[in-house]
Amino acid sequence: MISVYVDLAIGLVLAFLLLSLLVSGINEAIVRLLGIRSKFLWAYLRDTLDGGPREGRSWIPSKIIDVFAKLPFSRHDPRPRHDPEPAPPVVEPMPVDPSAVLAEKAPAPPIDMTRRLYERLQEIDHPKGSKTSIANIPPERFSGALLELVAAEEGGIEGLLTKLEAIRSPLAGHLRGVWEGAQRDMGKFRKGVEDWFDGEMQRLSTLYRRYVKWVVFTLSVALTLAFSMDALEYGKTLLRDNAYRAAVAAIASGGEDGTLALKESLKDRCAVAGSVEPYSCVTEVFSSPALVKIFDHAVMSVTIPADGESGPSFNFNGGAWWSRLISLGHWPGYLITMAALLFGASFWWDILRRLTGLRPHRS
Incomplete structure (x- = not known):
């Protein structure tokens, strides 16, 4: 159970770190350009x-x-x-x-x-x-x-x-x-x-x-809304990913209830029928972890084909994005994301190092 919460914390911190780096990069670009x-x-x-x-x-x-x-x-x-x-x-x-x-x-x-x-x-x-x-x-x-x-x-x-x-x-x-x-x-x-x-x-x-x-605050608000980053919803997605991994681990260990657990975990996402084996959907699910889906609800999303031969495709999600934006149920998560980005990338990098045990290189 502890590992589940650690995975949740690392996933959230990594998401905040990536967004904070994006805020810092845009701010630095503006400062240097002008x-x-x-x-x-x-x-x-x-x-x-x-x-x-x-x-x-x-x-x-x-x-x-x-x-x-x-x-x-x-x-x-x-x-x-x-x-x-x-x-x-x-x-x-x-x-x-x-x-x-x-x-x-x-x-x-x-x-x-x-x-x-x-x-x-x-x-x-x-x-x-x-x-x-x-x-x-x-x-x-x-x-x-x-x-x-x-x-x-x-x-x-x-x-x-x-x-x-x-x-x-x-x-x-x-x-x-x-x-x-x-x-x-x-x-x-x-x-x-x-x-x-x-x-x-x-x-x-x-x-x-x-x-x-104040510029960082403005950029944090703009990016949070542009990417429609709901921290609470993202946390739930991380927990669902943990459930997927637990179900696969149960099958790998030979547990009798592994297949049933995996079917139940993937039922909503893959629409698995009761008599259909769920293994065909596992690869697709695990190729799109929560970290990859963090920007799926942005006003402009990018999709990279699985074959790797054709280039990425850009999709305009204006309707779905606006629907999420005006939904009051997402705003608590938006506010949490905005507040988290104000701490800056260095703060979240330090937290990530503490959670993962990474130590700075010393020559």
Whole structure:
């Protein structure tokens, strides 16, 4: 009896794992196709280095609909233009005179600090479109690029901080705090910049995951309804498969009631008559286990011929699919499936490993 429940648990977990992988794959495809992760990073860098495009605004959208509907298609792409050339060997100092700016109380000249940072990171970029595809900057790389900018300024860190304050870059306050905290020690300053940037990336990742979880939820709902995946019904199908296997095992072991048990198990499915041997139906039943039938009720189903010579056939099940969708009896199973997919593929893979005893490979 315990093995029956273990088989049921493994079957459900495997089904949730496959659907979760499909959700993750679609989400990753959307993110890569639209470059959302890269745009999200450079929107943060624009805010931190140059400030928002207009006073009181931010490059990073504040609403979920803006992140996935506005940020990917906005004319104002926050990413710098891709440059296939290596980083310039000589860093030009910032063309701004802080004393003149402060004395005249004039607006600071526009300095594209994001572009200047990108020039020091071009080596880790990949040629993908007209804009940069960099979606991750290691803290050590960021601090190294920043120190290259420092080396170009007369006065070192103090000179760079003065110019950043003159152009009202938000980065000035962050670096001033790190510089004072390092007690004006260059080694401690670099380590402090790395720690600060690493913390900012963790905070940005948390914000990004907060946005993405709504996309995952939307995809989970859409796929559950598209495949009409009723977890409760699927569990019953798994139990019926266990009954089929038990009946066949009874026959193989020579049990007297094996044939009768198999006939009873397959009666509804194969319409076996009382005097007809059920063996001809066993092969067909076991060639379509519950895992194969998980997508049978989808709006578009795929059938692979048994001969293997002809190609797969696609069938539109719009009528049957809609009938299941509006049936209130299936919705408890739909809700269970939707909730299960929110845990993600990594969660269900870990559960499957625990149930099956699989251990991760260690080299």
